[in-house]
Amino acid sequence: MTGLATDLAFWTFAVAAAWFGWRVFRTDSMVRATFCLLASFLNVGAIMVLLLAEYLGVAMFFMMGVEMVVMAIFMVAFMMNPAGLNPMQMVHQPRAAVAVGIGAATGLAVVAAVADLPPAALLDEAGTIRALGNELMGSSMLLMEVVGVTLVATMVGAVVLSSASGRYGRADTGSVPPLLDPDDPDSRPDLASADGQDDAHAGHGGHGGHGGHG
């Protein structure tokens, strides 16, 4: 690609990445926010391809595609307004947050503009992926193994943290359900009786039968 075409593509992707990043926190639908974040990631991945870090760019496409779809599922599960049918404003300290965000971006931009980074062009533009592969399978092998072990530990940790029951019984023992009507303290649903009904329907006697649901 010529220099002008690369510049045009870079600015298009950069503006799109920033615009979608901004829309993440301004849209009413949580699912839409997730896909805005995905679009921001994809644009950054495209910039990485322009930067001749093709491996990283393509890895961004695949990794973020999967991660954001998982995130969209969580959005539907946890958010009160997943379809974005109502206006949504779930923020605190909005002015301070804007000030800190602008301050962080401005500070880093000033550093980027003022810093005297010594330029060193790529020595072998066509061989960046081969060089990275040799690095990962060579002198950075230990680092890649640590990455793999860290991901395994993450999987175990995520399962332990999120599982319904652990060594000492059910994880939600003693939990308090939220009020159905925030202004009415008597509107708290009775989880214990609901559990009992479930057990009766399922033909179990008491909490010992919960394992049977799995």
Place this chain on the structure above:
Amino acid sequence: MTIVTVLLAAAVLLGLGTWGVLSQQSFVMIMMGFELAINGIMLAAAGVWRFTSGGAPRGQVLVIVAMLVMAVEAAIGFALVVAVYRARQQDTTEGIAELSR
């Protein structure tokens, strides 16, 4: 496309992520802010690798480590959201304000 413009774009993404983390109430939205900030960090690292390293592949390995951080943050973050929701039926920071005491 120079190192300054790439770092400017990265700074904007990191600023947007910081704004999101500080302003959002929902845990999941806060995690999206963190991801946006890490997005900027990865872009900055890739830009510095491209323009100042002469092609040394260790710069790209740094970006892979940033990706690892993002994956761990997402997985453990979602697990914590599920754990907090199981215990308290809360999915916003205001809902577990007693942690700040």
